[in-house]
Each structure stands twice: as structure tokens, then as C-alpha cells.
Amino acid sequence: MAAAGMALLIGLTACSSKDSGSSDSGGGGNVTLTFWSINGPGLDDLIKKYQNDHPNIKIDVQVDDKNRNENLITALSAGSGVPDIAITAVDDIPLLKNEDYWVNLKDFGADKMGGDFLETRWKQGTSADGSFIYGIPTDSGPMAMAYRKDIFEAAGLASDRESVSKMVATWDDYYNTGLIIKEKANKPIATDAYFGAFLPLIQQAGEYTIYDKDGNLSIETNPAVKKAWDFAAKLSSAGLTAKQPDFSADWNVGLDKGDFATLFAPPWMLGIVRDNAPSASGQWDIAMMPGGSANWGGSFLLIPKQSKHQKEAYDFISWVLAPAQQLELYKTNGNFPSTPSVYSDDAFKTKKDAFYSDAPVGEIFAKAAEQVQPIDSIHNWASVTTTASNYLPKVDAGEDPEKTWADFVKEVKANLSK
Amino acid sequence: MEIVPSTEQSVRKSRFKRRQNDNLSGLLYTSPFFILFAIFGLYPALYTIYVSFHKWSLLGDKEYVGFRNYRLLLTQDPLFWRSIRNTFIIWFESVPLQLLLATLMAVLLNQAFLKWKGVFRFLIFLPNITSLVAISLIFANVFSVKYGLVNYLLDSIGLNRIDWVVTPWATQFAVSMLILWRYLGFHMIIQLAGLQSIPNDLYESATIDGASKTQQFFRITLPMLMPTLLFSLIIATTGGLQIFTEPYSFMTSLVGTGAAVNGGSSNQVLTVVMYLYKTAFTDRSFGYSSAIANLLFLLIMLFSLFNTFVVRKLRD
Incomplete structure (x- = not known):
């Protein structure tokens, strides 16, 4: 034994x-x-x-x-x-x-x-x-944004692809749209602080974010990382996250029930959503995501x-x-x-997808693919974001974002010293 | 007179030879185990000790660092101590209750008046042979925060919902329940076997002497069951210290892979073996991970010695 x-x-x-x-x-x-x-x-x-x-x-x-x-x-x-x-x-x-x-x-x-x-x-x-x-x-x-038409409509917002893409063109727009949806439809716009904000923001923040060009950890020196964290915390503290992180048991159900208005999804995720949300056919649609796109x-x-x-x-x-x-x-x-x-x-x-209200998924993701920013593929930044995925649920649960950030940085450094 | 010593000598010689042959064939018969053990047990174990003195990402060269990994683990790594604490918490929350329930169920199933024994036995043992992935999915749905069965029940009787993902004690409890449920059948079968090996005459003569059922249970059943109970306890201890798949698989279903590797957002169900796995395959520190493996080995050794000590004491 x-x-x-x-x-x-x-x-x-x-x-x-x-x-x-x-x-x-x-x-x-x-x-x-x-x-x-x-x-x-x-x-x-x-x-x-x-x-x-x-x-x-x-x-x-x-x-x-x-x-x-x-x-x-x-x-x-x-x-x-x-x-x-x-x-x-x-x-x-x-x-x-x-x-x-x-x-x-x-x-x-x-x-x-x-x-x-x-x-x-x-x-x-x-x-x-x-x-x-x-x-x-x-x-x-390449990622686009899947969204629930019914929630957008309940909030009195336009729900067609063109309008939604424009409505959430930047992350600030996304936040403001989230506030409206929260107020009028009482639903959070994002899944959670990590998949709904931090990860896509990092993926869009340029080639060297978590590590610099020479492979030095730069989460404290590169403002983009803290900015992504702060945005995630802001979204969370305004009650705009559903606390249902991607692939969790609650997320699976939430897709069907419409617990969150949007979801950042690459093409491979479309099938997963479809399988988990049999009764939501025709409720989901696909628009462009804030800030362009990112590859996942x-x-x-x-x-x-x-x-x-x-x-x-x-x-x-x-x-x-x-x-x-x-x-x-x-x-x-x-x-x-x-x-x-x-x-x-x-x-x-x-190519159209009936489940997503006949969205022209071929065109949408082709357009997204051309807006993808390059991302670091020399240094192992994914293990750092994995650690972040562990700390951001605490922010979603109401813990002080600054303290959580400090703990996160500390653990990343400790992991690297092993 | 001269012949006797020489026959004696030859007898002694042939005896010696036979004993030698016996020894040789004995070794041959047992060698498959030792050869397999040497390849799959001893060699990796020794290699783990060797690796633990290095910094190594598995691809590329090993860098010799002496006792650095051990020093970091013992003095500067709160997560390591946390993982030991978690392992024991989960053990305490699952094993004692599990053995108690297993014994009670075995006693019930051993009663003459009970019908459908085979069916009950099968049903109680079923979790043990069910795929862990399926079990984890079910438990994740029972304990999920928003749509979990438990929170639904709590809601319907007017109690507060529990955040099974973020609240440390709650996640530990959920994992403990999974472990309890999964191995209950196994221990029940062991106890049942123990019960059935108790000779019936003991009960008969006790009945004749006028002993009540309760007296019989505490004076005959329990003492006679001690060896099987100890066996269960030892299995549950060595297994419990190495618990890995249950918390990992459960967390994967509950919150997704990222948080599963870390044993929850407060590392609340990060067991020692999960931490070992994480340092190896997420942090890519195989030397560090090997050092954890060796410390775990010492820990299990300590407990095994303690177990042996207790068993000896009980026998005397």
C-alpha cells in the first residue's frame, strides 16, 4: 500500500x-x-x-x-x-x-x-x-459571444446579432449592458468572474502578459493582468456574474435555464451548449464578443x-x-x-445553426478568427491562469478582490519556486 | 561402528541437500512476486528518492538541489500541511461512521428473519463497483450550489442554502460522504464474513444461560468481530491517506478541471496525493512531487507501525 x-x-x-x-x-x-x-x-x-x-x-x-x-x-x-x-x-x-x-x-x-x-x-x-x-x-x-435572446428582450434591449454586437463592442459597453440586464431582467450577464471576464481579457491583452518576452513572471508589472482582474472583480461585485463557471454542474443546467445572458464560446463549445440545453433551442444566438476575439x-x-x-x-x-x-x-x-x-x-x-436561431456560424467565426490577437505560446502561462481560475470564484463569493489578488500572486510565485 | 557416523553424515548431507533444494524451489515459486515487485515497486520507489533531490520538469535535465525540496516542504509550504490536514479531516469524517454503519448493516443482514438478503447485499455493494465518473457526476448534481438536491431540500424546509463549492467544511463534507457511500458496501461485506465465521454454539449456549440479545451482541459478537474490524480499519487508513480519485473526480464534475486540480478554491479538499499530482502535472516540479511522495510514505509507515502496535496490544 x-x-x-x-x-x-x-x-x-x-x-x-x-x-x-x-x-x-x-x-x-x-x-x-x-x-x-x-x-x-x-x-x-x-x-x-x-x-x-x-x-x-x-x-x-x-x-x-x-x-x-x-x-x-x-x-x-x-x-x-x-x-x-x-x-x-x-x-x-x-x-x-x-x-x-x-x-x-x-x-x-x-x-x-x-x-x-x-x-x-x-x-x-x-x-x-x-x-x-x-x-x-x-x-x-476563435471566440464569439453566445447570448440569450429572451433575456435581452426581457431587459428591453435589441436582440438581433448586429445590435448586440454593437451593444457590447467594448468591455465597458459589456459592463453597462450587464447593468441594464441586471436591473430590468434581474439576470447576470456573465457566467463567472474567470471565464466571463478574466480569461478572455488575458487572451486579448497581447502576446506577453503573464510572462514577459524573456520568460520573467510579469503579472505584477504588466498592468494588463491586474486590469483584467479588476474588471472581473468589478463585474462580480456589481452582481453581474452568475457564479456558474464554465463546465461546472451548475453551468450545465444554467445553459438550459438561462441563468446568464452571455457566454464566450469558440466553435467547439457550441455542441456542448446544445447538448446541455435541449429546451433552449432557438433562445440562444451568436454575436461578436467585446474587444474583438481571442483564440481558445x-x-x-x-x-x-x-x-x-x-x-x-x-x-x-x-x-x-x-x-x-x-x-x-x-x-x-x-x-x-x-x-x-x-x-x-x-x-x-x-453554414447556419438552427439551435442558435439560425446564426450564420461560418461567417461569424471566420470574422472572429481574423480578429484573434497573438498570444504567448513560449511560456507556460496556462498554469498561472489555472491558478486564477481557482481564486476568482472567491471573488464571486464576495471575498475582497485585493486580498484575493495578493493570495493569487503569492501562490503563483510559490508554484514557480518549487 | 565405523559405518554409523558415515551414514549419519550422509543422511545429514542429503537432508542438507534437500533443504537446499526446498529453499531453491521455494524461492522459484515466490520469485514472480519479487521480480514484479522489484520492477514495479522497489525500483520506482528508489527512483522517487533519487528524483526528490532534484529539480526536474520531466523534459530536460535534472538539477541537483540536495534537501531543498524537503526543506521547502517542511518549512515554507503551507499548502503541504493544509493537504495533510485535509486528508485527515476527510478520513475522520468518513471512516469511523462508515465502519459503524457497515457493522450495523452486516449485523442486520446476518439476522435469520430477514428476507431478500442477496438483493440487499448486492445493492449495498453496488456503489463499490460503479464507475467513479458516474458517481462523481451524481454527487456533483446532489451538491451543486444552484441546482443541487441537498440545497433544494434545505430550501424546502426553510434552511439556508450552503455554498458547497466555496465553503471549505461543506466541500470536505461532500467528499467525505462520497467516500463513505462508495466503500460502505466493501466494509459491510468484510464484516458480514466476520460475523458468519462466529460459531453458532456460542450464541446457543449464551441463550441457554439466559443472556439477552444485547448482551450477546456486546459480549460475543463485538469481541469476536474485532479482528475483521481491525482489518477494515487498517485498509481504510492506508487507503484513506492516499485518497485521490474521489475528491479529484468529484471536483471536476462540480466545478471543472481548473479548480479540481487545486482541490477547491480554498484548497479545501486538496489531499496529499492530489497535491503530489498537482505539483507533478500542473506545476511540472517532479522533484518536489517526489519529495511529497516520500514524506507520504513515511507518514503511512508511521500509521502502519501504530496499527501493528495497537493490534499487538489488543491481542495481549
């Missing part, structure tokens, strides 16, 4: 060091590519197609939503059991950027693909100067240096992530492409 607790950490290494699978499945040029994936990207049909067109290639997809990242870093560190292709999320990529472990995709000519992608997304997959290409972006997560989510495909089939792996990922395939995936699965050239396709112009 005791040993079990103690071995937990390193035991993971032992457990995950099963056969790497990156060995040939037989002679004659047949190659099996191991692909550690998640449920999100929906590449299954494209993989089948690729295998049909390349009979000598077999792609062994191993899906693990829960421990993907843990398993990947343990395998990399152990030096065995790594896949030929690995998927990693935007938040995790800063930690994986270590040239010792990955193939520089530039060596295979990936730099030529760069121009096909949204610049902000492409840069997240490269080193700071762009000389080392770690991964190629899968889908993107999306992944990358990377090739570990230990892969024995780097060329084959690259041929596959460069095909599957090329604009034509991203468009195909958008049509079949709704994953939002990272390649802006396809945004003018008819599929985008005609």
Missing part, C-alpha cells in the same frame, strides 16, 4: 512504457504509424481515406482524452514508447517546446505550409523566431524525434491538416479550420 502511493508518480512511467508500436508491421515498405489522439479533432474519416490512398500505410489511432498529456511527457522523458504522431493542445504546447524531443518539421519543408494558416495559430506551433517548427495546427477556437483551444500535431517513420508521419500530417482537408472536416464535423483561405468557401457562407 505504502509503496503504491510512493510509486504512483514513477509507476506511470512503467505503465506507459508499453510497446511503442512505431515498429514496422511487416516488410515490403508497410508502415504502421502510431497516433496518440483525442476525441476532439474528428479525423477518423480522413484517416480512412488516407489509408485507402496509401495501402502501405496503416495509422493506429490511440485515443486518450484524460491522460494524454501526462502519458506523452512520461513517454518522452522515459525515451521509449512514444508514438509517431502526437496531438497536443494549445495550453500544453509551451511545456513541450524542447528541441531535444521533436522533429523540426521545417526539415521536411513545413515552412512552406505556414502561409496557409492563420498567423496567430501557426506561430503557436513554432519557436519564438520561427526557426523550429514543432507542430502544425489542427482546428482553431485547438491542437497541434507533432512528430517525436524517436519516431522511426518521421517522413511517413510528416506526409500524413501535412496532408490531413492541409486547407482542403480542413474544409472537408468542417463540412462533416464542424471543426473550425485554421486555414483562412477556405473561409470564403460556400460551406462557410451557407
Whole structure:
């Protein structure tokens, strides 16, 4: 028992060091590519197609939503059991950027693909100067604002997309609209202080906020961070947050019942809202969010240096992530492409979502994608915002924002010193 | 006369040889366990000690820091002490009541007049084999702040709602209830087995001597049940000190992943193993995390020794 607790950490290494699978499945040029994936990207049909067109290639997809990242870093560190292709999320990529472990995709000519992608997304997959290409972006997560028409109407406000987008063009407008909704409809405008204000504000605040260019913690020196915190606190103390943070049990129900008027959502969240709010069909609509947009989510495909089939792996990922395939995936699965050239396709112009009052989701998110600001993808700022997500519920619960801020800064520093 | 010592010698020799063979085959029979233990238990354990003297993010090089991780943990890390406190609070809120209920239920299920025993046994054991994800989802809906069942009931009898997410004692209580409920069936089955191993003649002769049911319970059942109760207690203690999945999974359903990693907004259900997990996979400080693992090992060792001591005392 005791040993079990103690071995937990390193035991993971032992457990995950099963056969790497990156060995040939037989002679004659047949190659099996191991692909550690998640449920999100929906590449299954494209993989089948690729295998049909390349009979000598077999792609062994191993899906693990829960421990993907843990398993990947343990395998990399152990030096065995790594896949030929690995998927990693935007938040995790800063930690994986270590040239010792990955193939520089530039060596295979990936730099030529760069121009096909949204610049902000492409840069997240490269080193700071762009000389080392770690991964190629899968889908993107440009954010827009989902809102409840019924609440806006109950507050006597206009509820069409155009008017709402204008009504909340800036964050101050958003706050003022929140006050009206609070007064007239007695509903909070935002979900909570973190997802409803702090996180999107940070995502919009420019490339270097939590860390500066050299990797020094700058939450105290960069005014944007404290500003985001103060705005979140202001929203909260005015009673404009529902205290139902995204993905919590209360949030799930709140989506259906209409407990908050707005929600900042990237395309991948639309399905989650739809599933949780069966009776709210036609109540939700989508407008632009305050301050433009920001990217939330999306992944990358990377090739570990230990892969024995780097060329084959690259041929596959460069095909599957090329604009034509991203468009195909958008049509079949709704994953939002990272390649802006396809945004003018008819599929985008005609894409409407009945659940969201027939909002032209293709056009809206294409417009949002072009307003996304670049964000730091060199330093591990996501662990700092995770800490913030832990402290801001206290602000929502009425604790003094200044004290909470001080505690937050203290914990971030303590975490870094470990 | 000359032959005797030589036969004796040869007998002794062959005995020695046989004993050697016995030893060898014994070792061979037990070796699978020791080999597996060495690979999956001992080696990782020793490696954890080695890692704990380094600063290491898992990718990249290890930097030797001596006892720094231990020093920080013991002297400058309130969160570590908090996590130990949380672990014990959750233990105290779940285990004693759990063992009491398990014993009572086992006694009831052991009564002759009760029908449908198999059904009851199955139903009580069911939580133990139900997927934790499903349990967590259900508990998150029972204890969620706005739409939770408990708050609804509190409301309907005119009491104040409880913020199960932000109020430290409330979250701890919710997690304790989850643990209590999940392992109740397991301990009930153990106690039931203990009860059924008590010979019936004891009760028969006590009845003949005129002992009442209550007397029988306290004079026969309880003392005879002591060994199984101690077994349950030891299992619940070593398991309780390592509690991880229940609070983590519950918090994930209740408030989402971010806050779950931290064990709630006041770290109120951050147990030692959760803290270990957080420092490893969120903060990427594997050396620090290993140091926590080693301190936890010492702590569990201490409790195991204490348990053994108590068991010996009780036997004497």
C-alpha cells in the first residue's frame, strides 16, 4: 500500500512504457504509424481515406482524452514508447517546446505550409523566431459571444446579432449592458468572474502578459493582468456574474435555464451548449464578443524525434491538416479550420445553426478568427491562469478582490519556486 | 561402528541437500512476486528518492538541489500541511461512521428473519463497483450550489442554502460522504464474513444461560468481530491517506478541471496525493512531487507501525 502511493508518480512511467508500436508491421515498405489522439479533432474519416490512398500505410489511432498529456511527457522523458504522431493542445504546447524531443518539421519543408494558416495559430506551433517548427495546427477556437435572446428582450434591449454586437463592442459597453440586464431582467450577464471576464481579457491583452518576452513572471508589472482582474472583480461585485463557471454542474443546467445572458464560446463549445440545453433551442444566438476575439483551444500535431517513420508521419500530417482537408472536416464535423483561405468557401457562407436561431456560424467565426490577437505560446502561462481560475470564484463569493489578488500572486510565485 | 557416523553424515548431507533444494524451489515459486515487485515497486520507489533531490520538469535535465525540496516542504509550504490536514479531516469524517454503519448493516443482514438478503447485499455493494465518473457526476448534481438536491431540500424546509463549492467544511463534507457511500458496501461485506465465521454454539449456549440479545451482541459478537474490524480499519487508513480519485473526480464534475486540480478554491479538499499530482502535472516540479511522495510514505509507515502496535496490544 505504502509503496503504491510512493510509486504512483514513477509507476506511470512503467505503465506507459508499453510497446511503442512505431515498429514496422511487416516488410515490403508497410508502415504502421502510431497516433496518440483525442476525441476532439474528428479525423477518423480522413484517416480512412488516407489509408485507402496509401495501402502501405496503416495509422493506429490511440485515443486518450484524460491522460494524454501526462502519458506523452512520461513517454518522452522515459525515451521509449512514444508514438509517431502526437496531438497536443494549445495550453500544453509551451511545456513541450524542447528541441531535444521533436522533429523540426521545417526539415521536411513545413515552412512552406505556414502561409496557409492563420498567423496567430501557426506561430503557436513554432519557436519564438520561427526557426523550429514543432507542430502544425489542427482546428482553431476563435471566440464569439453566445447570448440569450429572451433575456435581452426581457431587459428591453435589441436582440438581433448586429445590435448586440454593437451593444457590447467594448468591455465597458459589456459592463453597462450587464447593468441594464441586471436591473430590468434581474439576470447576470456573465457566467463567472474567470471565464466571463478574466480569461478572455488575458487572451486579448497581447502576446506577453503573464510572462514577459524573456520568460520573467510579469503579472505584477504588466498592468494588463491586474486590469483584467479588476474588471472581473468589478463585474462580480456589481452582481453581474452568475457564479456558474464554465463546465461546472451548475453551468450545465444554467445553459438550459438561462441563468446568464452571455457566454464566450469558440466553435467547439457550441455542441456542448446544445447538448446541455435541449429546451433552449432557438433562445440562444451568436454575436461578436467585446474587444474583438481571442483564440481558445485547438491542437497541434507533432512528430517525436524517436519516431522511426518521421517522413511517413510528416506526409500524413501535412496532408490531413492541409486547407482542403480542413474544409472537408468542417463540412462533416464542424471543426473550425485554421486555414483562412477556405473561409470564403460556400460551406462557410451557407453554414447556419438552427439551435442558435439560425446564426450564420461560418461567417461569424471566420470574422472572429481574423480578429484573434497573438498570444504567448513560449511560456507556460496556462498554469498561472489555472491558478486564477481557482481564486476568482472567491471573488464571486464576495471575498475582497485585493486580498484575493495578493493570495493569487503569492501562490503563483510559490508554484514557480518549487 | 565405523559405518554409523558415515551414514549419519550422509543422511545429514542429503537432508542438507534437500533443504537446499526446498529453499531453491521455494524461492522459484515466490520469485514472480519479487521480480514484479522489484520492477514495479522497489525500483520506482528508489527512483522517487533519487528524483526528490532534484529539480526536474520531466523534459530536460535534472538539477541537483540536495534537501531543498524537503526543506521547502517542511518549512515554507503551507499548502503541504493544509493537504495533510485535509486528508485527515476527510478520513475522520468518513471512516469511523462508515465502519459503524457497515457493522450495523452486516449485523442486520446476518439476522435469520430477514428476507431478500442477496438483493440487499448486492445493492449495498453496488456503489463499490460503479464507475467513479458516474458517481462523481451524481454527487456533483446532489451538491451543486444552484441546482443541487441537498440545497433544494434545505430550501424546502426553510434552511439556508450552503455554498458547497466555496465553503471549505461543506466541500470536505461532500467528499467525505462520497467516500463513505462508495466503500460502505466493501466494509459491510468484510464484516458480514466476520460475523458468519462466529460459531453458532456460542450464541446457543449464551441463550441457554439466559443472556439477552444485547448482551450477546456486546459480549460475543463485538469481541469476536474485532479482528475483521481491525482489518477494515487498517485498509481504510492506508487507503484513506492516499485518497485521490474521489475528491479529484468529484471536483471536476462540480466545478471543472481548473479548480479540481487545486482541490477547491480554498484548497479545501486538496489531499496529499492530489497535491503530489498537482505539483507533478500542473506545476511540472517532479522533484518536489517526489519529495511529497516520500514524506507520504513515511507518514503511512508511521500509521502502519501504530496499527501493528495497537493490534499487538489488543491481542495481549
